[in-house]
Amino acid sequence: MSNFITVDVNDKSVNKYLFYKNFYINRKFSASKKIIEKINHYLWWFQKQQLRKSFFIFKNNIPIFISTCDYVSFKKYKIIYSGLISCTPETNLFDLLKSIKIQNDYLNGKKNHYCIISIDKNNKVLMKHWKYFGYKPLLSSLDFFEFCKQEFNIKLNYNLYYKKI
Amino acid sequence: MFFFRIDLSKKSGLGHYFRVKSFIQHLKIKEYKIIVDKLIKSPFVEDEKKNIQFLYKPNHKFINEKQDAKNFLRLTKCNSKVDFVIKDSYRLNYIWEKTISKYCKKIIIIDDFPNEKHYADYYINHNPEFDSNNKNHLNNLRAKNKKNCKFLLGKNFALFNTNYEKKIKITSDFVFYNGGSGSPLVYEKIIIKISKEINKFNIILIIGPLVKDKTYKETVRKFKKFKNVKIVYHPKNILNFLNGTKLFISSAGISMFESSCLRIPTLLFKMVKNQSLNDHDYEKLGHYFILEKKDLKYSAKIVTLLKLMINNRAQIIDLMRESAPNIKKISNNYKQKLKF
Numbered sequence: 132m133s134n135f136i137t138v139d140v141n142d143k144s145v146n147k148y149l150f151y152k153n154f155y156i157n158r159k160f161s162a163s164k165k166i167i168e169k170i171n172h173y174l175w176w177f178q179k180q181q182l183r184k185s186f187f188i189f190k191n192n193i194p195i196f197i198s199t200c201d202y203v204s205f206k207k208y209k210i211i212y213s214g215l216i217s218c219t220p221e222t223n224l225f226d227l228l229k230s231i232k233i234q235n236d237y238l239n240g241k242k243n244h245y246c247i248i249s250i251d252k253n254n255k256v257l258m259k260h261w262k263y264f265g266y267k268p269l270l271s272s273l274d275f276f277e278f279c280k281q282e283f284n285i286k287l288n289y290n291l292y293y294k295k296i
Numbered sequence: 297m298f299f300f301r302i303d304l305s306k307k308s309g310l311g312h313y314f315r316v317k318s319f320i321q322h323l324k325i326k327e328y329k330i331i332v333d334k335l336i337k338s339p340f341v342e343d344e345k346k347n348i349q350f351l352y353k354p355n356h357k358f359i360n361e362k363q364d365a366k367n368f369l370r371l372t373k374c375n376s377k378v379d380f381v382i383k384d385s386y387r388l389n390y391i392w393e394k395t396i397s398k399y400c401k402k403i404i405i406i407d408d409f410p411n412e413k414h415y416a417d418y419y420i421n422h423n424p425e426f427d428s429n430n431k432n433h434l435n436n437l438r439a440k441n442k443k444n445c446k447f448l449l450g451k452n453f454a455l456f457n458t459n460y461e462k463k464i465k466i467t468s469d470f471v472f473y474n475g476g477s478g479s480p481l482v483y484e485k486i487i488i489k490i491s492k493e494i495n496k497f498n499i500i501l502i503i504g505p506l507v508k509d510k511t512y513k514e515t516v517r518k519f520k521k522f523k524n525v526k527i528v529y530h531p532k533n534i535l536n537f538l539n540g541t542k543l544f545i546s547s548a549g550i551s552m553f554e555s556s557c558l559r560i561p562t563l564l565f566k567m568v569k570n571q572s573l574n575d576h577d578y579e580k581l582g583h584y585f586i587l588e589k590k591d592l593k594y595s596a597k598i599v600t601l602l603k604l605m606i607n608n609r610a611q612i613i614d615l616m617r618e619s620a621p622n623i624k625k626i627s628n629n630y631k632q633k634l635k636f
Contacts, residue, residue: 142615145584146575169587170597177604 133190135229137237140185140197145176148185151197151218160251162284186237187218188230194218196230198237205278212247212283213238224256235264244296247279249289258290266292298328299372299400303385304336306506310476311550312384315406315422315455319382322455322630331368333358338505338530361388365395374399382406390415397442404634406455408570415442418634419449422553424580425573426450451580452629454621456553460535467540468526469497470602475547477506478567480515483545485595490602491522498524500537505530542606547571548578548586556581556620561605561612563598565589582616 140148149172151157158164188196197216204210215230238246248266250257269276269291279291298320302312313330320328330348334357335341341348351367358364364387368374374381376399383393384406393415397403404418410433419441426433426449437447470490472483480501491499501519503512512529519525528537535554538544544555548564548571555562564586566572578586585605591598605612 142584142611143579146579146586150575168591170591170594170601173585173587173601174597174604177601177608 134192135233136189137186137198137233138189140180140187142176144187145173148172148176148180148197148216151194151216154217154220156217156220156222160254162286162289188233190226190229195222195226198230198234200238201283203282205275205282208275209244210247210275210279211238211241211244212249212279214248227256228260231260231264239296241296245275245293246296247283247291247293249283249285249291252288252290261292265294267294269293297378298325298380298382299368299374300328300330301368301381301383301385301388302330302332303387304332304341305334306336306477306508308386309478309549310504310506312406314457314476314550315384316382318455318457319406319420319630321459322627323634329372331371336506343532358387361390361392362395364388365392368392368396369399376400380404389413410437411440413440414445416445417442418446420453420455421447421449422451422454423449423573423577424451425577446633448629448633451553451621452626453633454553454626456550456557456621457533457535458554458557458623460533460539462539464536465540466500466537467498468500468537469542469606471500471502471534471537471541471544471546473502473534473544473546473551474504474567475549475551476504478504478547479507479511480504481511481518482565482567482589482592484518486545486592486598486602487519487525488522489595489599491525493599493603496524498526500526500528500541502528502534502537503530505532542609543602545602548573548583552578552581552583553621556583556616557623559613559616559620561609561616563587563602563605565592580619581621582619584612584615 149167149169153166184200186198187194188198195218197218199214199216201212213234215234247269250261269279285291300316302316304313316330328347330344331351332348333352334354335350349371351371379400380402381396381400382404390413393403393405397415402417405414405416406420408421408423410421419437434447472480472487474480474482480503487499487501490497503515516527519527534551538555538558538560541560544560544562546562546564547567552564562583564578564583566586567589575586
């Protein structure tokens with residue numbers, strides 16, 4: 132039986148965080164496909180990461196994912212934009228789905244928030260599974276659609292989904 | 297008697313000298329001689345005059361290990377029953393050590409490159425990568441060394457300068473240092489940009505003891521009009537400057553141990569080959585912010601990073617809390633392992 136635990140990301144993770152972010156599997160599904168330079172990562176770490184709530188998901192004492200949640204507000208809406216960073220060069224479906232579930236358990240504790248995720252249209256696995264985690268497509272008619280697109284720098288090949296907690 | 301054979305020149309820097317001085321201090325060695333190639337102009341050498349001997353005349357130079365060993369034995373008249381030889385040199389390896397070992401009681405070597413072949417009774421490598429007692433590392437070192445060689449590895453055997461007057465604190469916002477012989481002008485663009493900031497940061501630029509006079513003069517000329525940039529020429533000790541600064545910017549040489557020990561937030565640059573450790577190894581000393589030499593070209597970004605690091609000093613100091621080398625522990629480790 133696999134043992135899954137979560138551990139908060141802290142400043143000691145600064146270099147490991149970049150190491151994982153630069154895995155091809157993470158760059159493939161992110162807005163920028165380029166390798167992130169250390170200097171840019173350090174700047175981002177001090178400017179943005181501290182506003183982000185991130186935690187490692189460990190399976191049998193090995194980190195498999197980092198769950199990230201960016202908290203922002205727009206008008207009356209409290210928004211959490213969440214994502215996953217793989218800590219291994221390749222992921223398996225079971226670990227991915229388990230990590231999404233762990234992240235969802237965390238998000239479900241955030242009452243009165245709108246949780247947003249973005250999925251690359253080419254990511255066939257996630258495109259099939261978003262509905263099982265209670266998400267709905269974020270339509271342009273919704274008040275915070277444009278805000279989210281700009282705030283989270285969402286490219287054309289991504290779909291946005293949301294759920295209200 | 298203890299004989300130290302070290303590299304000390306503008307090219308090789310001061311690292312070897314500081315390491316053996318630290319070794320002498322930990323073991324409270326009274327009688328010793330430090331053998332270097334040639335006379336070198338430096339305040340350190342002046343202070344050590346009676347203990348420093350020169351192996352080569354002005355018109356002679358190093359040829360090979362064997363010849364160097366012969367010259368060394370001629371100069372020191374080593375006695376295999378009483379004398380110890382400690383070597384900290386990148387040019388001298390197996391041949392030199394094997395030749396010398398016949399004429400001394402024990403041969404101790406201080407090294408940075410674990411893949412070189414050696415003939416040592418004691419092998420010291422303070423590279424933090426060895427902290428984890430990695431069996432692969434140890435087996436690799438054993439295979440490349442004399443049978444029964446004892447290994448003193450990792451940050452618990454770190455050799456760096458720990459001597460300074462604790463009451464003297466020279467305050468500043470930033471101290472820039474590029475090692476004992478590195479050109480301080482690598483930081484030129486960064487210092488110019490940051491000195492123009494509205495906050496008027498107080499900046500100290502240290503000119504290492506082996507930096508050429510020509511470079512020093514050029515540095516003075518370039519920063520002449522910047523009143524908040526103080527140039528410190530050939531200080532005998534950088535610890536008082538480190539102790540009073542908010543942020544230290546340095547090459548990832550011996551000074552990274554010093555700033556770690558004093559828990560001074562530091563931005564390190566890997567300037568040369570022997571500074572190419574993994575991030576994880578720098579982290580063992582509490583250094584989490586390490587850039588490559590090539591990153592110096594992003595001067596505007598580095599200035600922003602320096603300001604962010606100053607603003608987040610408390611949390612950076614916190615990161616260093618558990619990792620700082622403990623001087624007492626290091627001294628005890630040496631006393632336990634090296635019983636002469």
